[in-house]
Amino acid sequence: NAGVTQTPKFRVLKTGQSMTLLCAQDMNHEYMYWYRQDPGMGLRLIHYSVGEGTTAKGEVPDGYNVSRLKKQNFLLGLESAAPSQTSVYFCASRDYLGTEQYFGPGTRLTVT
């Protein structure tokens, strides 16, 4: 049981490049979340999903897209990276009963 995993762990992009971050969970959780964490700003929700095939916008969705084609995976895409998207990205999941949230180890992204 690996819990929540994130791929990749680190990435450096040039402005305008695109990439996809993968989050996978093996706990059969319904809900999945993408957050970004920046110094002084705390954790901010980008997008979330309440089940396979569903997505919803969080607090800071602009510049990001997501997909939840399989229940265990939640993908976060950056179509045209900007320096303002330099951050640490965390994925999390929880079950439909709404009990505790489990976090992945994070992806550190730098956009130059």
Added chain:
Amino acid sequence: KQEVTQIPAALSVPEGENLVLNCSFTDSAIYNLQWFRQDPGKGLTSLLLIQSSQREQTSGRLNASLDKSSGRSTLYIAASQPGDSATYLCAVYKNRDDKIIFGKGTRLHILP
């Protein structure tokens, strides 16, 4: 709009002392409240989850309390140790299906 505040932003205490971390929220109609620990450069680790019908939860040297009517939760750490040094975050669940709102955390440093 739910807002979650953690004061102080940083705290240093000598080893062995008992201490209390505070979390306040503006909307008392919450589903759950969860306390996390985050070590530098790492992901979030769940410490305690308090459901809305509960008043407190305990795990080892940690005790978390919840007072919905006053919009407050506290995390009590007994007999602090240098290994307790980390950032502690609280997160409020508005309802089972909704997104979760995080405080910005309290950075705790235990002095040997």
